[in-house]
Amino acid sequence: MSTVLLQQGINGVVLGSLYVLVALGLTLIYGVLVQINFAHADVVTIGAFAAYFFTFTFGGNYLASIAVALLVGAILGWLVNAAIFAPLRERGSELLPLIATIGVSVLLQNVMLLWFGPIPYAFDSPYSNQVIRLWGGTFITGQNLIIIVVSTLTIALLYAFMKFTFMGKALRAVAQDRETAGLMGINPNHLIMLTFVIASALAGMGGAMLGPILVLTPFAGTTVIVKAFAIVIIGGFGNVEGTIIAGLLVGLIESYTTQFVNPGLIDIVVFTLLLMMLAFRPTGLIAEKREENV
Amino acid sequence: MSSRDHTELANPFDRSSVSRRWWLLGAIVTIGLLPLVFQDSYWRTNLIVCALNVMLAIGLDFILGYAGQLNLGHSAFYGIGAYVSTLVITKLGLPFWVAFLCGIVLAGAAGMALSMFAVRLRGHYLAIASLGFAVIVHQVLVNWISLTQGPLGIYGIKPPPEIALPGLPVISFGNSANMFYLVAGFALLFYVLLDQLVRSPIGETLTAIREDEVSASSLGINCPAWKVFAFGAGSAVAGAAGAFYASSVGTLVPDAFIITESFTILAMVIVGGMGTLIGPVWGAILLTVLPEVLRGFGDLRLVLYGAALTLVVLFMPGGIVQAAQIVRAQFDRLRARLEAG
Numbered sequence: 001m002s003t004v005l006l007q008q009g010i011n012g013v014v015l016g017s018l019y020v021l022v023a024l025g026l027t028l029i030y031g032v033l034v035q036i037n038f039a040h041a042d043v044v045t046i047g048a049f050a051a052y053f054f055t056f057t058f059g060g061n062y063l064a065s066i067a068v069a070l071l072v073g074a075i076l077g078w079l080v081n082a083a084i085f086a087p088l089r090e091r092g093s094e095l096l097p098l099i100a101t102i103g104v105s106v107l108l109q110n111v112m113l114l115w116f117g118p119i120p121y122a123f124d125s126p127y128s129n130q131v132i133r134l135w136g137g138t139f140i141t142g143q144n145l146i147i148i149v150v151s152t153l154t155i156a157l158l159y160a161f162m163k164f165t166f167m168g169k170a171l172r173a174v175a176q177d178r179e180t181a182g183l184m185g186i187n188p189n190h191l192i193m194l195t196f197v198i199a200s201a202l203a204g205m206g207g208a209m210l211g212p213i214l215v216l217t218p219f220a221g222t223t224v225i226v227k228a229f230a231i232v233i234i235g236g237f238g239n240v241e242g243t244i245i246a247g248l249l250v251g252l253i254e255s256y257t258t259q260f261v262n263p264g265l266i267d268i269v270v271f272t273l274l275l276m277m278l279a280f281r282p283t284g285l286i287a288e289k290r291e292e293n294v
Numbered sequence: 295m296s297s298r299d300h301t302e303l304a305n306p307f308d309r310s311s312v313s314r315r316w317w318l319l320g321a322i323v324t325i326g327l328l329p330l331v332f333q334d335s336y337w338r339t340n341l342i343v344c345a346l347n348v349m350l351a352i353g354l355d356f357i358l359g360y361a362g363q364l365n366l367g368h369s370a371f372y373g374i375g376a377y378v379s380t381l382v383i384t385k386l387g388l389p390f391w392v393a394f395l396c397g398i399v400l401a402g403a404a405g406m407a408l409s410m411f412a413v414r415l416r417g418h419y420l421a422i423a424s425l426g427f428a429v430i431v432h433q434v435l436v437n438w439i440s441l442t443q444g445p446l447g448i449y450g451i452k453p454p455p456e457i458a459l460p461g462l463p464v465i466s467f468g469n470s471a472n473m474f475y476l477v478a479g480f481a482l483l484f485y486v487l488l489d490q491l492v493r494s495p496i497g498e499t500l501t502a503i504r505e506d507e508v509s510a511s512s513l514g515i516n517c518p519a520w521k522v523f524a525f526g527a528g529s530a531v532a533g534a535a536g537a538f539y540a541s542s543v544g545t546l547v548p549d550a551f552i553i554t555e556s557f558t559i560l561a562m563v564i565v566g567g568m569g570t571l572i573g574p575v576w577g578a579i580l581l582t583v584l585p586e587v588l589r590g591f592g593d594l595r596l597v598l599y600g601a602a603l604t605l606v607v608l609f610m611p612g613g614i615v616q617a618a619q620i621v622r623a624q625f626d627r628l629r630a631r632l633e634a635g
Contacts, residue, residue, distance in 0.1 A: 036418050087608060094417050095364045099564060100607040102366075106557050107600025114593070222553075226429055229422045237418075264437040271426035278423050279411050 003137045008255040010134075014144040015213070016251020017151040021206035023228040023235070023243050024158065025199030031175040031238035032195045034094075035085060038101040041225035042108040043076045043200045047207025048216055049116065052123050062125055066150065066208045073204020074197045080104065081196035086189070105222075112218035125212040147209045154202065155244065162240070171195060175238065226267070227254075230274040236284020245285055318486070325478045329471035338470040342542050344582045345477040346535045349484055351562040351574035353531030356488050357405075358560075359568035360497065361524035362504030364417055367408065367424035368559050370431035371401040371529035373551030375536025377435060377442060380451055380546055385441075390454045394537045401533025402526045409525035413518040428553050435548035447547035451540050467541070477538045484531050489571055491527070500524055554596070561603040567613030576614045 022044055029037050047069035054065040084104060088097045127142030134140060140148075162168040173181040174191045182188050207221065214220045231250050235242030250270055257266045277284070328341055350372060357365045379397035382388050388396075408427050412420040435442050442448070453467040454476065467473045491497055502510040503517050511517045540546050558581070566577020581602065585595035610616055 030418075034418075036421070084604070084608070091611075095358075095362075095421070096607050096611065098364065098418065098421060099560065100604050102557055102560065103600050103603025103605075103607065105600070106554070106561075106596055107604060110593075110596040110600060114597070226425060226553075230426060233419065233422055262437070264433065267429050267433045268437070271430045274426045275411055275423060275430075278415065278419060282415055282419065 004259065006136060007138045008259045009252065010138060010140055010144070012252035012255035013248060014140075014147050014251070015254055016248035017148055017155075018206050018210050018213070019224070019227055019231055019251055020155060020244050020247030021151050021202045021209075022224055023231040023247050024155070024240065025202045026225075026228055027232045027235070027238055027240060027243045028195050028199045030232065031240075032171065032192055033085065036098045036101070036229075037080060037085075037196075037199075038098060038225075039076075039080050039084075039104040039108065040200070040203050040228070041221035042105050042112075043073050043080075043203040043221070044207040044210065044224050045112065045218060045221035046076060046108070047073050047204030048123070048211035048214070048220060049112070049121075049207075050204070051208035051211055052121055052216065056123075062127065063146070066205055069208035070201045070205040073207070074201040076204065077196040077198075077200025078193065080200065081193055085192070085196070109218050109222070116218055118217060121216040123211040123216045128212055143212055150205075150209065154205065158198070158202075159240070167191075167194070227270060230270050233274055234277050234285060239284055242284045318482075321482060325475065325482065328478075329474050335470055338474060340582065340586055341474045342470065342477050342538075344579055345474065345481045346539055346542075347559070347562060347578040347582050348481045348575050349477075349535040349538075350532055350559045351566065351578040352481075352485055352488055352571055353528040353535070354559050355528075355563045355566075355568055355571060355574040356492070356531070357525050357528035358563060359570070359574075360492055360500045360504065361521055361528075362417070362500075363409065363521060363525060364421040365405075365424045365525065365528070366421050366553070366556050366560070367426075367428035367431070368529075368532055369551045369553060369555035370424075370428040371405055371532035372536045372539070372555065372559075373431055373435060373548070374404055375401040375533030376540040376546055376551070377536075378533070379537035380448055380540045381441065383452075384448070390452075390541065394454075394534070397537040398530045398533040401536065402530030405529025405532075406522050406526035409522045410518075413521050425553065425556075428551075428556055432548055432552055435551065442546075442548065445548060447545055449545050451544045451546065453541050453544075473542050477542065480534060480538065484534065485571060485575065488527075488531070492571065496520075557603075558596070558599050561599040565602050565606050565613050567615030570615045573613050573615040580614070 022040070025043075026037065026040055029035060029040075050072040051062070051065035051069045054060040054068045055062050060068070080101070084100050085097055088100060125143045125146075127146055130142030131139050132142065132145060160168075162172060170181065170186045171191050171194070173184070173186060174188050178188045181191075206224075210220070210224060214223070227250055231246045232243055234249070235244070235246030253269055253273070254266050257263065257269055261269075329338060332338055332341060350368060353371075354365060354368045357363050357368075375397035378400045379390075379393040382393035382396045383390060404427075408424060409420065412423040415423075436444050438444070439446075453473060456464050456466040456468075458464045465472055467476060492500070499510075499515055499520055502513070503515065503520055507517050539550075562577040562581050563574045564577070565581060566575065567573025581599060585598060588594060588598070606613055612619070
């Protein structure tokens with residue numbers, strides 16, 4: 001029993017760290033722009049497909065394909081900002097950019113459906129069959145180890161970037177007060193672009209690592225993104241630490257629900273938690289200093 | 295009120311109450327003629343789908359365009375209406391019209407309950423809460439197999455009972471023309487009701503809340519209560535559409551009410567022009583009929599919806615209504631120039 005508990009705990013952390021990668025992108029964009037990018041889901045999907053084609057069609061290395069997906073994600077992020085968010089920024093509407101990115105998402109999914117078809121792609125990572133034995137009868141596959149190491153490193157790097165570099169500080173300054181940051185000689189438009197590039201690079205990379213776990217179809221990203229939305233709300237929108245904790249929490253909920261209850265109930269459990277959070281603690285797990293989010 | 299003058303100017307379809315009466319007459323005549331023009335069952339089915347989509351779109355527009363709340367869970371209220379009305383007939387053995395009312399009431403109540411959760415929060419939170427709600431409802435429909443039969447679906451749902459009035463031929467809703475008259479009649483009824491509502495002081499209250507909630511509440515408006523009301527009313531209309539969907543299609547599967555369905559309804563509202571009631575009607579008709587006309591191009595329906603949604607938000611945020619306005623302004627200018635010689 002304790003072996004099962006531990007094993008599912010490991011699986012939950014693996015899944016959770018991928019959710020964190022995807023959800024961090026959403027939370028970064030929300031922090032700077034107070035906008036939701038629905039097309040984030042498709043950056044995940046396209047990242048997964050990019051990694052798939054790089055590995056299987058062009059015979060590339062799987063680890064290199066994660067970098068490829070990161071690059072593809074970064075380009076997509078730049079495009080989404082340039083095509084949708086930048087033109088709509090002047091209009092100052094709260095909901096129009098979200099609606100436009102829903103359109104982008106529906107468009108991308110169905111174009112992918114035309115190209116790639118509805119049949120799931122078998123994305124077998126070469127590391128999925130390598131098993132590393134751990135204590136007490138538990139184990140971790142090579143693929144899952146890669147996921148944990150790569151996402152932990154990425155999150156740590158991002159954290160260091162935000163805390164210690166000038167760009168990171170400028171980014172947080174823009175998130176706190178765009179106009180004042182502008183007066184200090186920071187160009188908010190450049191930083192917003194940078195945020196989209198970083199956020200989408202994380203999503204693309206998350207997609208490359210989710211590919212072997214998910215059922216890889218053009219709609220794969222949507223199942224991830226709805227959970228990522230739940231995570232950013234549970235963690236508190238724009239709150240990086242909260243997002244990390246909530247992401248791991250949702251990953252654990254998912255793996256324990258699969259083991260002990262019924263895999264069909266995962267979404268019900270996660271979103272009931274989301275609605276409860278909205279009702280009783282809308283600032284998220286960690287209370288934010290910025291009250292205007294609510 | 296000046297705000298009313300403003301809407302009169304903004305909407306080229308809508309000038310005075312006299313012309314509104316003519317529009318209504320025109321709509322009734324058009325509804326009457328349509329099944330006579332389209333005799334084959336394929337197009338008659340599409341007519342019914344059109345009427346259902348009109349109902350869904352005006353319900354969503356009331357929530358989004360008038361009360362300013364982005365509801366991404368409209369598919370859930372549609373599904374609640376469909377399943378509740380069907381289950382009330384099959385499990386409880388109650389007559390169709392009682393079941394129909396149950397569907398409306400439960401969908402409306404669910405909408406009110408959901409908006410109570412998020413009513414104090416910013417628009418984005420409601421959008422995500424409603425998205426989450428849609429996911430929950432869909433998963434419940436899939437997993438509660440003893441009640442909904444899950445993905446296997448419910449088959450053989452009967453059309454509404456026939457109406458036998460003395461001295462008149464029996465009206466059977468197994469006939470697609472009669473079913474269309476019924477659904478379109480209700481769509482028109484809901485349109486007129488919502489139209490009356492947005493023209494009343496309630497409509498102005500909602501618009502005030504949408505434009506500036508802080509100012510509205512400083513005027514003594516109970517903003518949360520009105521937002522919950524608008525959400526409930528719009529969801530109730532979706533519930534009615536659901537009940538008609540079940541009884542006209544005859545089959546129910548949970549996948550008819552996935553989130554994508556919410557997005558297609560959203561596309562109809564945006565393409566038509568949110569914040570006007572007539573816009574979403576045209577949006578629903580256009581986005582239902584156009585993919586059928588373009589059938590030869592394969593499964594482009596949702597590609598079209600996505601592209602339309604994005605492009606309209608970017609370049610013509612007022613949708614068809616704004617486009618019509620521009621065309622009319624150009625036409626007036628041309629006529630003025632011609633008259634001037």
